[in-house]
Amino acid sequence: MNDDRRKVLKGTTGMAVMGLAVSAGLFKPGSAWAQAWNKAAFETKNVADTVKAMGGAGAAESKEIVITSPDIAENGAVVPFTISSRLPKTESIALLVEKNPSALAASFDIPAGTEPGVTTRVKMGQTSNVTALVKADGKFYYTTKEVKVTLGGCGG
Amino acid sequence: MKTKIIALSALAALVAGCATTPSDEEIAARSLAVMKAGFKERGQAKLDRLDQDNLQRTCSIYSGGNEMPKEVAARIEKEQLASIRYPADGKLLGDWKAGEKIAQSGRGGQYNDNPKAPSGANCYACHQLTKQEVSYGTIGPSLFNFAKVRGFGPDVQKYAWNKVFNSHAYAACSSMPRFGHRGILTEQQIKDVVALLMDPNSPVNK
Amino acid sequence: MNQTWERAARAACAIVALTACGASAQERSAVEEIERYRQALGDGNPAELWEARGESLWKEKAGPKNASLEKCDLGLGPGVVRGAYAQMPRYFADSGKVEDLESRLVTCRSTLQGIAPEEAKKNPFGGPGRKTVNDALVAYITSESRGIKMNVQTSHPKEAEAYEVGRKIFFHRGGPYDFACATCHGVDNIRIRLQDLPNLTKQVDAQRAYTSWPAYRVSQGEVRTFQWRLEDCFRQQRFPHLDFTSEASIALTMFLAKNANGAPFNAPSIKR
């Protein structure tokens, strides 16, 4: 499963796209705070496209990224995640939910001096793979896990 | 009318704060009056839902640590067994796939439910049925391998039908709704649920 | 910490993958994972947003009389909030009634602020885009009983009567499905789907359940009060609609609250 994903992610190079994104002012290289909301990235449907929209050229799987979350969420409206990166020079951390209408849920820029780890909560429409995407030293890395979403209750 | 008088006298006694504690009947009458005043009709749920039939009344009395005498239980089971009706065509088994959908659905009977839409049986709320569904309750026993354990023959089919139709026929004051007796499920729906339990191809028996 | 997580995650994955393995193992892992989910939500409960808003509403002047609620007597004297909820419901001499927190707030908003009771009772529970005074005040006042032991009394005859009436309501089977509160909440160690059902007739369960309401419900994104909890239980019980702050709701609350006596109150909490 991971091998396939890797192919998908690595198979598309996005240098041209990155150039476009930079010229459009969506992401300013070297700036810790991107001024404009990256609309294009929040409209992507899968990880590979998100990487492109964020100006990357594919991403490599990394064991240095850790997703801490329950494997089963009692309710998809609130699923807690902690994402931390041990990659040197971590610049940003993003959280993607593959089966959501838009894959990208949230993206965090990590300035120097801030620990490369964030905790937040996102909605999941259904059981899905969740990917943590990290930009470190100019390159993109990711790790993926599945989170199951259950339904409960009396009234069905 | 009589109830009302008892309720009022109980109330008067309580308000006066006199030493005699109200009897259980007085409290019961007072409670019913309080309930009737405290609930409002909404959607399909009318106030008559607070009124109890004999079974409900008896089961309420023998609860909360008040043990039911054996002869009362035997009488209830006999009465409830007698209430069970069977399909005119004599066939007790429908489509297990339709039964699985009914078993998953908890809709029906609530004031916010559409009274015209079919009700579910919500079997999974209380029972394990298949290996595929991990979100199941434990209010009732596991029904996994229901027929594989008990047999696929006509006697077990009839037992399954009776249980779904009126579970009190075998266990007085069971927690399970009387799906047939109270008209929660249609005859065809009961057939489908019975098929879910009885069909050799149903995931229940895998 | 991380190691524990990873180990548990690996174990759970292995079990879920092996569908052929025993039911009990599979079920345990699902329940354990749900427990982990709940723990992860414990830190950072959005109910705090309601508590903060409630505190402001308690102190702000409002209503035709342009008065705050700071003189409201919740049973421990005018204006005393700390610990008040742990002793409610209780009998109030000024209204001559047993009142729970939510009905008492209607009384105070009416007597102190001049808001008509019918108005104060209207739409008590929040929804998408609609925040209510009741939800916020309840979140604030209950939070001020956090850590205080439940101590509900039935020394006044009306309190004793409310308890007994509440008990009857709890065991009253009715409606098309023959359900009583006791059907789901009178038995040990059962669950509906994956939700554990407390046996509210048993002290330890009643304590754990009662002291965890109100709660922020993540499924609804709202703080839900105890009146809401009862109303929604009766809906699922296929009963008619329980009237907000009705005598029936207060009597049932009295029964459940007193059964929780002795346990430290610990809410608003966070639930699925």
Added chain:
Amino acid sequence: MTDPMKIRATMSGDKVEVKVLMSHEMETGQRKDSKGAAIPAHFIQQVTATHNGKVVLSAQWGPAVSKNPFLSFKFAGGKPGEKVSITWTDNKGEKRTDEATIS
């Protein structure tokens, strides 16, 4: 009218641990109301945390972030008594800033 955030900033070793709760609907734009009409999207898009005028975290969010969002992170260089300030901006242009003292 927006409600204040709940911000907690506490020393955790030599770092400052920041925990934030925000009051926001985080409406996805995908839901329908009881009459079947689409409820328009309404969600926080950007969050910035600053300490002594320096950005210590900035975030871009989509509508998938849960209602009444929670966020937690740690940064170095803060001392008790100093202030941490958080600002959010949503897709309707609403903006809110609150601050907390490090303890």
